[in-house]
Amino acid sequence: MKKNVYRVRTQYIFEGVFDVIAESKEYARQKVLQNCGLVMGGSIHSTLPDDEINWAFSAHPDVRTARITVQEEQTE
Known part of the structure; x- marks a missing residue:
């Protein structure tokens, strides 16, 4: 059976x-953009002191797929 790379x-x-x-709202936004994030295979993190931030995120993301294209056709 022929298989392709998608x-x-x-x-x-x-x-x-x-x-x-x-x-202010803008300063709060800047703090989050500059000091908070998510590491692939890791966890949500912040470099802000614990007394300046708290967060709540679901550990289960919403997964969406979009366009699927053939990258490489296999021939036998």
């Missing part, structure tokens, strides 16, 4: 909240 565009969407202590 590229499947995929999104893993983790949704949650960061509660941040800041002087």
Whole structure:
């Protein structure tokens, strides 16, 4: 049986909240963009001190697939 290599565009969407202590909405946004993230195969993290941030995220992402294309056709 012939098998092909397919590229499947995929999104893993983790949704949650960061509660941040800041002087304004924009500063709170900047803190999250610059100091918070997700490491593939790791966990959600922040470099902010614990007394400035708290978060809640689901450990189970919403998984969406999109376009699927043949990358390499196999011949026998």
